[in-house]
Every structure is written in C-alpha cells, then in structure tokens.
Amino acid sequence: MKRAKPLDSKPLTARQVTSRGLGAGAPRLEAAGPFGNGPISALPNANLTSENKQVAVRIGDLFLQNPVLTASGTFDPFTYAELVDLNRLGALVLKGLTLQPVLGNKPPRIAETPAGLLNSIGFQNPGLEGLLRDILPRLKDVTVPIIANISGDTEEEYEELASRLNHLPEVAALEVNISCPNVARGGMVFGTDPEVAFSVVSRVRRVYHKTLIVKLSPNVTDIAAIARRVEAAGADAVSLINTLLGMAIDVRTRRPRLGNVTGGLSGPAIRPVAVRMVWQVARAVRIPIIGMGGITSAEDALEFLLAGARAVGVGAANLVDPRATMEIIEGLERFLEEEGIKDINELVGAVRV
Amino acid sequence: MDLLARIERREEWGRVASEKAQAAGDGFLWRTADKSQGGRGLPAREATTPRPVPGRDEHRDGVLYVRLTLRAGELAQQAEPGQFVMVKADDGLDPFLRRPLSFHRINQERGEVQILFQVKGRGTGLLARRLPGDALQLLGPLGRGFTLEQRMFPENGAGTQRQRVVLVGGGIGVAPLLALAEKAARGGDEVLLLLGARSRDDLLAVSDFRALGAQVHLATDDGSLGHHGLITDLLDQVLREDAADAIYACGPLPMLKKVAQLADQFGRPAQLSLEERMGCGLGACIGCVVGTKGPGGQPTYKKVCQDGPVFPAQEVILP
Ligand SMILES: Cc1cc2nc3c(=O)[nH]c(=O)nc-3n(C[C@H](O)[C@H](O)[C@H](O)COP(=O)(O)OP(=O)(O)OC[C@H]3O[C@@H](n4cnc5c(N)ncnc54)[C@H](O)[C@@H]3O)c2cc1C
Numbered sequence: 278m279k280r281a282k283p284l285d286s287k288p289l290t291a292r293q294v295t296s297r298g299l300g301a302g303a304p305r306l307e308a309a310g311p312f313g314n315g316p317i318s319a320l321p322n323a324n325l326t327s328e329n330k331q332v333a334v335r336i337g338d339l340f341l342q343n344p345v346l347t348a349s350g351t352f353d354p355f356t357y358a359e360l361v362d363l364n365r366l367g368a369l370v371l372k373g374l375t376l377q378p379v380l381g382n383k384p385p386r387i388a389e390t391p392a393g394l395l396n397s398i399g400f401q402n403p404g405l406e407g408l409l410r411d412i413l414p415r416l417k418d419v420t421v422p423i424i425a426n427i428s429g430d431t432e433e434e435y436e437e438l439a440s441r442l443n444h445l446p447e448v449a450a451l452e453v454n455i456s457c458p459n460v461a462r463g464g465m466v467f468g469t470d471p472e473v474a475f476s477v478v479s480r481v482r483r484v485y486h487k488t489l490i491v492k493l494s495p496n497v498t499d500i501a502a503i504a505r506r507v508e509a510a511g512a513d514a515v516s517l518i519n520t521l522l523g524m525a526i527d528v529r530t531r532r533p534r535l536g537n538v539t540g541g542l543s544g545p546a547i548r549p550v551a552v553r554m555v556w557q558v559a560r561a562v563r564i565p566i567i568g569m570g571g572i573t574s575a576e577d578a579l580e581f582l583l584a585g586a587r588a589v590g591v592g593a594a595n596l597v598d599p600r601a602t603m604e605i606i607e608g609l610e611r612f613l614e615e616e617g618i619k620d621i622n623e624l625v626g627a628v629r630v
Numbered sequence: 631m632d633l634l635a636r637i638e639r640r641e642e643w644g645r646v647a648s649e650k651a652q653a654a655g656d657g658f659l660w661r662t663a664d665k666s667q668g669g670r671g672l673p674a675r676e677a678t679t680p681r682p683v684p685g686r687d688e689h690r691d692g693v694l695y696v697r698l699t700l701r702a703g704e705l706a707q708q709a710e711p712g713q714f715v716m717v718k719a720d721d722g723l724d725p726f727l728r729r730p731l732s733f734h735r736i737n738q739e740r741g742e743v744q745i746l747f748q749v750k751g752r753g754t755g756l757l758a759r760r761l762p763g764d765a766l767q768l769l770g771p772l773g774r775g776f777t778l779e780q781r782m783f784p785e786n787g788a789g790t791q792r793q794r795v796v797l798v799g800g801g802i803g804v805a806p807l808l809a810l811a812e813k814a815a816r817g818g819d820e821v822l823l824l825l826g827a828r829s830r831d832d833l834l835a836v837s838d839f840r841a842l843g844a845q846v847h848l849a850t851d852d853g854s855l856g857h858h859g860l861i862t863d864l865l866d867q868v869l870r871e872d873a874a875d876a877i878y879a880c881g882p883l884p885m886l887k888k889v890a891q892l893a894d895q896f897g898r899p900a901q902l903s904l905e906e907r908m909g910c911g912l913g914a915c916i917g918c919v920v921g922t923k924g925p926g927g928q929p930t931y932k933k934v935c936q937d938g939p940v941f942p943a944q945e946v947i948l949p
Pocket residue numbers: 388389714725727728729730731732733745746747748749750751752753754755802805806904905906907908939
C-alpha cells in the first residue's frame with residue numbers, strides 16, 4: 278500500500294493495453310508491458326519487462342493474463358478506470374447481481390474495525406436489466422474476462438439468472454455467491470449446508486455452460502466439506518473467502534455500528550483465516566481455487582498461491598488504494614524475477630508443510 | 631486524483647494544558663474572545679485567529695482542531711467548495727480506511743488547499759500529529775460540491791444580481807463553508823455566516839470569514855458567545871427578515887433537518903453537505919448511502935461520496 282509518486286503529480290490515466298492473445302491451452306503470454314513514461318514511471322521497477330516470466334493462469338476455460346482479480350463489490354470499473362488500467366487485470370469481477378433490483382440495507386453500512394472493516398451493503402444493485410442496460414455497454418473496451426457475481430433468495434432465482442447470463446458474450450464466467458452474510462433470506466444459507474450448496478450449484482450447472490465459479494462462505498465449521506459437494510455438483514472453480522459475519526457496538530450510544538446490526542468482516546484482519554481455509558480446500562478438491570481475504574500486497578497474494586490458490590481476489594484493499602491490483606501484479610512479476618521462477622503456476626500449493 | 635501533498639503549515643486549536651505552557655507560549659494554541667460586533671441586531675463576537683505551530687509539543691492531547699495547509703497544485707486547480715478528499719491518516723494497515731475531509735480553503739494561485747478537522751478518533755488523532763514537511767496521501771477532489779446559483783436578471787442590464795448567500799454551520803461543519811464563502815465573495819455575492827457550536831472555543835475560522843467581508847452571527851449552546859441557543863434560531867430570524875436568497879449548510883444532523891424544514895417553510899433553496907461512513911469515497915462500495923426521493927417520490931439510496939456530499943435539501947430524506 279505504498280505509493281511512490283512525485284508530489285503534485287498528474288492523475289494516473291487509464292491506459293489501454295490490448296489483451297494478450299491467449300489461445301486455448303496455451304497460457305504463455307507475458308503480462309502487460311511496461312507502465313511507460315510520465316508520473317507512472319516513478320513506480321518502483323516500472324520498466325520491468327516480463328519476457329521470461331510467466332504469470333498467466335487458467336481457471337476453468339478462462340485464461341487469465343495474471344492471477345489477480347478484483348473481488349466482487351469492492352471495485353468500480355468506471356471510477357477506477359482513471360487510476361487503473363482495467364486491461365491489466367487478470368479478470369474483472371463485477372458487483373453482486375440479483376435478478377431484480379435491490380435497494381440494500383439501511384445505513385450506516387460501513388464500520389471500520391482493526392485492520393479491516395465490517396460492511397452491510399445488502400446487495401444494492403440494479404438487477405439484471407440494469408446490468409444489461411447501464412453496465413455492460415460501458416465495459417465494451419474491457420478486453421480481460423468479465424465475471425458476473427450472482428446471488429438469489431431462491432434456487433430458482435440463481436437458475437434463472439445463470440441461464441440468462443449464459444447467453445451473454447460479454448460475461449466470460451459466473452461467480453455464484455452462496456455466501457453473502459448480508460441478506461436475511463438466502464445468501465449464506467446456500468453456502469453453509471453442503472447439501473443445499475450441492476443442490477443450488479447443480480441447478481446452475483445445468484443451465485450455465487461456461488466457467489462456473491462458486492464463492493464459499495467462511496462462516497462454517499468445515500469449509501472443505503462444502504467445497505467437495507460444490508465440486509461434485511460440477512463447479513469449475515471455487516473462490517474463497519467471502520466475509521466473516523461480525524458485529525461492532527458503539528459503547529457510548531450502545532447501538533450497533535451498522536444499521537443492519539451485523540455485517541461482513543474483510544480486510545487484512547481476516548487474512549490468516551482465509552489462508553488457512555484455502556489450504557484446507559486445496560487438499561480437498563481438484564478444481565482451481567481463487568483465494569481472497571485481506572490481500573493488500575504481492576506478498577499477501579503469494580501466501581494464498583502457496584496455500585493452494587491458482588488466482589487471487591483483491592477486495593477491501595481497493596477501497597483504500599484503488600491501484601492495489603496494479604501494484605500486486607507488478608509485485609508478483611518482480612518476485613518471480615527475484616526468485617528466478619519461470620512460471621507462477623509452480624508456486625501453487627507449494628507451501629512446505 | 632491519487633496524490634501526495636506536502637503539509638506546508640499547521641495550525642491547532644486546543645485547550646491549554648497548563649498555565650506554564652500558556653505563559654511560555656510554546657506554540658500551543660489558545661483562544662480568547664475579543665471584540666464584539668453587532669449586525670442585524672444579532673449578537674456576534676469573535677474568537678482569536680489560530681497561531682501556526684511549527685513543531686511538536688507535549689500538550690498534543692489537548693488539541694481539538696487542526697488546520698493543515700497542503701501544497702497540491704493539481705488539487706487546488708480542480709477542487710470546488712463542498713468537495714472532499716480521502717486522506718490516509720497513517721501508513722500501514724490500521725487504521726485501515728481513509729478519512730473523508732472537505733476542502734476548507736482552495737487557493738489556486740498558490741497551489742494550496744487547506745483542510746480543517748476536529749480530532750475525534752484514531753484517524754484524525756494520527757493526522758493531527760502530522761507536521762509541516764510531511765506528505766499526505768490523498769484521493770481527490772471527490773464528490774459534488776456546492777453550486778452557487780446565479781440568478782439571471784437580463785432586464786436590469788447587469789445580467790446577474792448579487793445573491794444574499796446564507797451559510798449555516800454547526801461546529802466543525804464550518805470547514806467547507808469557508809471555501810464556499812471565498813468563492814461567493816469573489817463572485818460578488820453578499821455572504822452571511824451563521825455559525826453555531828457548543829462553546830466559544832469551538833467557533834472556528836470566524837476571523838477568516840470576516841476578512842472576506844462576510845457578516846457573521848454566532849450562537850453557542852452554553853451561551854459563552856453570541857446567541858445562547860441554536861444557530862437555526864438565527865436562521866429563522868434571517869428568513870423572517872427575508873434576508874436570504876439561498877442557504878448552504880453543513881453541520882450535525884439535527885441542525886440540517888431544521889435548516890431543511892426552515893428552507894421549505896420559507897421557500898428558499900437550500901443545499902446540505904452530508905456525512906456518512908465511507909469505505910472508499912470513490913463510488914465502489916456503496917457504503918455511504920443516504921435516503922433520497924427518487925423518481926415519482928419513491929425512496930431510493932444515493933451515494934454521499936459520488937452523488938453528494940452536497941445535496942439539495944428537498945431531495946434527501948434525512949434519518
Ligand atoms: C464528505 C465528508 C466530509 C467531511 N469533512 C470533514 C471536515 O472537513 N472536517 C472534519 O473535522 N470532519 C469532516 N468529516 C468527518 C470526518 O470524516 C470524521 O470526523 C473522521 O472520519 C473521523 O475519523 P476518526 O478516525 O478520527 O474517528 P473514528 O470514530 O475513530 O473513525 C472510525 C470510522 O468512522 C468514520 N467516521 C467517524 N465519524 C465520521 C463522520 N462524522 N462522518 C463520516 N465518517 C465518520 C471514520 O472515517 C472511520 O472510518 C467529513 C465527513 C464526510 C463524510
């Protein structure tokens with residue numbers, strides 16, 4: 278989360294880096310090139326080239342030019358395009374989507390906690406029609422995979438959303454959120470019972486024919502058991518963790534700090550829990566894992582890879598440092614260079630226990 | 631938008647820790663009330679200007695308010711009154727989130743902006759320790775600021791007419807109003823500041839408003855200076871005298887609610903600067919919402935960081 282920009286420098290402008298031609302089964306692309314001149318070149322090692330390192334990874338049918346994704350709900354592609362080159366991301370994961378528009382929970386929706394935050398956004402989103410009308414058309418220049426993150430109150434809703442998204446060429450993959458702690462019904466209940474998880478994922482799988490990622494809840498005793506059932510139901514990958522259910526109280530007013538009373542904890546505070554869960558799930562399933570939870574630096578991301586994640590999601594860090602994903606990508610490239618590692622895939626699950 | 635700004639100057643307001651420190655005048659800032667000034671029959675007296683404090687001192691615990699002058703040419707060029715920055719209070723992961731702070735002053739010529747903040751919790755406590763020469767990580771300018779409405783009167787040739795602009799501040803809510811007063815004064819508007827606070831020690835930047843030629847009326851909860859009561863009592867009086875064309879307010883929620891109600895009652899446009907807990911300040915997290923009247927009067931949520939922080943009073947549904 279360090280910045281190394283000159284004083285009074287100009288805003289960083291988004292730069293269009295064309296996506297690498299990733300043929301199926303040939304994940305040998307370089308990461309996007311040097312940052313170029315101007316204020317950005319003040320970044321450490323900004324002129325790093327990446328000819329002899331390989332940071333591309335594969336998740337299901339998706340070839341990602343690097344393993345760094347935005348975590349759902351923590352990144353606005355429109356405002357962030359001023360600071361981040363969207364086409365340098367591994368993939369762009371959109372905010373949680375439901376079939377119908379959702380108003381969301383009453384404020385306050387954010388409470389800062391030690392090295393993290395609680396949120397109770399409650400899925401405020403414009404619904405599928407809103408996505409089609411207002412969001413996707415404005416993402417036409419994004420050349421990296423766009424992943425939709427979906428939620429529902431019922432299995433039918435998940436199924437309908439999935440089948441309608443199946444036909445959209447703009448959406449490369451689906452992340453099915455069975456783990457949101459912020460909705461009264463649905464959300465997390467689908468992710469805390471292995472058989473309920475199996476059932477909803479099976480139904481989505483029947484109608485969705487592209488890459489299907491299932492996002493797991495950490496609010497369970499045995500996350501590996503859920504992951505196994507999700508794999509059995511046909512998921513191509515799992516992503517974890519979603520936020521941990523939490524609560525904070527203002528002792529003077531004696532009121533909860535969130536309007537919704539409880540909310541989801543994210544940020545560096547949860548990282549050790551997330552790393553442990555990735556490690557457990559990695560030993561339980563064969564499908565790739567997208568690891569997340571408190572990643573703010575390349576070193577954090579590497580921890581997840583070593584624990585068994587094939588790719589990582591960056592969430593809360595985006596709120597504090599909009600360029601976090603870019604810095605992490607650069608940091609990973611630098612790490613490979615420094616350690617003389619040819620292919621980042623060598624690190625996946627390479628923790629020495 | 632993502633930048634480092636150097637602290638050029640630091641001023642602080644605080645309670646004097648000891649008689650000795652006060653006598654030594656070692657940089658701790660203290661305030662006394664001084665000259666009184668009438669106007670419209672409303673009481674108004676002034677607190678002293680803060681003195682710049684160059685170095686560290688041992689009485690920092692008593693610091694209540696800090697004003698930082700930041701060298702940030704680009705920000706100064708782009709910033710509008712009512713907009714804000716997200717400031718990283720400290721390096722490291724805790725406190726995790728940035729703090730939203732409004733532009734207190736915008737000086738394009740000097741390439742400087744000022745922020746004025748109340749020391750409330752950990753974040754502002756850490757910020758209060760930053761000294762001239764330190765660099766602050768800022769994101770900004772963010773949000774939508776105040777809009778000074780220009781009333782057009784083509785029939786009297788001048789094109790526009792001087793607006794009687796009434797600024798209503800409560801406590802630290804004075805922060806963004808100075809930038810607005812400066813802009814209004816530059817545009818030739820007549821500025822009236824109504825500033826209320828708990829006590830006279832909490833009436834900030836009053837002399838800066840006076841220096842602009844603004845009329846100032848003060849109120850305190852404890853009666854230590856100005857009107858003994860609510861600042862909105864004075865707004866009521868001003869509106870009854872038909873002395874306001876437009877109202878701009880920033881302060882605690884009960885004050886804003888009363889301002890909205892009075893503006894509505896007297897049929898005057900009012901703009902309110904709102905606060906809400908923010909995750910990002912950039913529109914990403916949808917954490918900072920306020921209830922608003924959507925199309926057809928349907929309640930909906932808008933983002934304070936992106937759609938605000940300044941909203942027309944009749945648009946928002948204050949909790
Ligand atoms: C658009 C906007 C502009 C603001 N401008 C100013 C200003 O110019 N001067 C000034 O003194 N204050 C201003 N505030 C309030 C200021 O952001 C808070 O006082 C500050 O964040 C408190 O941080 P802390 O760590 O000291 O307090 P803590 O209570 O420890 O903070 C804990 C968390 O709550 C948040 N928080 C606490 N109080 C508020 C609040 N009133 N509004 C929003 N978030 C809060 C913090 O940002 C942090 O995330 C503004 C708020 C907003 C939304």
